[in-house]
Amino acid sequence: MGEVDPAFIQDLEHRPKVDQIIKAEGIPLIDLSVLSSSPNTNLENPHAVDGDLVKEIGNACKKWGFFQVINHGVPLDKRQKIENASRKFFGQPLEEKRKVRRDEKRVLGYYDSEHTKNVRDWKEVFDFAVKSPTIVPASYEPDDKEVTKLVNDQWPEYPPELREALEEYSKEVEKLAFKLLELIALSLGLPENRFHGFFEDQTSFIRLNHYPPCPVPNLALGVGRHKDAGAMTILAQDDVGGLEVKRKTDGEWIWVKPTPDAYIINVGDIIQVWSNDAYESVEHRVMVNSERDRFSIPFFFNPAHYTDVKPLEELTNEQNPVKYRPYNWGKFFVTRKRSNFKKLDVENLQIYHFKVPESELANKLEGALSIDK
Numbered sequence: 001m002g003e004v005d006p007a008f009i010q011d012l013e014h015r016p017k018v019d020q021i022i023k024a025e026g027i028p029l030i031d032l033s034v035l036s037s038s039p040n041t042n043l044e045n046p047h048a049v050d051g052d053l054v055k056e057i058g059n060a061c062k063k064w065g066f067f068q069v070i071n072h073g074v075p076l077d078k079r080q081k082i083e084n085a086s087r088k089f090f091g092q093p094l095e096e097k098r099k100v101r102r103d104e105k106r107v108l109g110y111y112d113s114e115h116t117k118n119v120r121d122w123k124e125v126f127d128f129a130v131k132s133p134t135i136v137p138a139s140y141e142p143d144d145k146e147v148t149k150l151v152n153d154q155w156p157e158y159p160p161e162l163r164e165a166l167e168e169y170s171k172e173v174e175k176l177a178f179k180l181l182e183l184i185a186l187s188l189g190l191p192e193n194r195f196h197g198f199f200e201d202q203t204s205f206i207r208l209n210h211y212p213p214c215p216v217p218n219l220a221l222g223v224g225r226h227k228d229a230g231a232m233t234i235l236a237q238d239d240v241g242g243l244e245v246k247r248k249t250d251g252e253w254i255w256v257k258p259t260p261d262a263y264i265i266n267v268g269d270i271i272q273v274w275s276n277d278a279y280e281s282v283e284h285r286v287m288v289n290s291e292r293d294r295f296s297i298p299f300f301f302n303p304a305h306y307t308d309v310k311p312l313e314e315l316t317n318e319q320n321p322v323k324y325r326p327y328n329w330g331k332f333f334v335t336r337k338r339s340n341f342k343k344l345d346v347e348n349l350q351i352y353h354f355k356v357p358e359s360e361l362a363n364k365l366e367g368a369l370s371i372d373k
């Protein structure tokens with residue numbers, strides 16, 4: 001492996017099993033055509049939303065936390081336009097890409113040394129804010145109340161269509177994100193627009209990912225194991241494959257088979273907290289290979305920075321006590337961004353840091369049960 005920087009090398013227990021890939025057909029594939037095909041079934045008229053679809057979404061969220069959607073309404077030409085532009089951008093020499101490089105202050109644009117859990121990822125990225133400007137806290141320091149505006153102001157000269165392609169694509173995927181959010185709300189027995197308010201000043205962003213061929217795919221990962229911190233992720237992957245999901249039932253890593261023109265949806269940590277663990281965000285990672293470049297485009301659907309994330313009142317009661325203490329999304333977001341930017345010596349911030357201890361829950365539950373008697 002001579003030339004590979006040790007910063008990329010995963011600890012033994014986290015290395016991918018490149019010879020024993022499990023290609024289970026398990027991840028649900030959900031057809032959303034019912035949302036657009038019949039004039040009577042649309043989200044303006046919630047009662048018309050197909051009950052089976054809502055159930056299907058609910059089951060997929062509960063069982064897997066991961067599913068794929070087809071007939072989702074995002075026009076294929078918009079996807080192809082951004083996929084082509086992404087290929088052209090990453091195909092340039094490094095010095096060209098570094099002209100739009102992110103740094104500690106300007107967190108959007110090109111970057112080639114992201115870390116996941118303090119191990120370097122075998123990838124390069126270009127980040128784009130869905131809302132420009134996007135308001136976020138100026139620092140991760142808990143007492144610093146200052147905010148800052150993120151704007152998409154780092155554009156490469158080549159390819160010239162990159163900006164338009166991202167802006168157009170972003171609008172289309174955002175529509176899908178809201179549709180899915182409504183379906184998820186309905187599946188939890190909530191009004192369809194229950195989550196909307198959280199996204200008025202959303203902090204969503206789109207990432208273009210490029211995973212170059214890797215000489216040591218058995219030692220490194222394109223993205224190390226992680227859960228997505230936001231509400232939900234809508235991912236376009238190409239036909240190469242490499243994304244793996246940790247199956248909830250047995251903890252095995254399962255290969256997510258690429259499906260043409262499908263989107264992979266995963267429940268993020270925020271939906272896990274809102275639902276008080278009814279739905280869980282699932283660990284996933286990306287394997288690389290020694291032959292083919294891989295491209296993917298996640299849309300990270302995130303609420304406003306001032307959102308205090310906590311279990312919804314409607315979904316908790318004495319028998320199902322609140323499992324998390326509230327946390328501020330903006331501070332969580334910038335703390336994570338900082339730890340992905342460079343290797344740190346501290347553990348990544350995670351939602352389990354806000355978990356109410358089991359002993360406290362047991363006490364509450366005991367109290368509730370004795371009152372019932």
Ligand SMILES: O=C(O)CCC(=O)C(=O)O
Nearest residue numbers: 209223237243286296298
């Ligand atoms: O490239 C992929 O398939 C997934 C990337 C991912 O999980 C992420 O960027 O959070």
Ligand SMILES: [Fe+2]
Nearest residue numbers: 226227228284
């Ligand atoms: Fe992810």
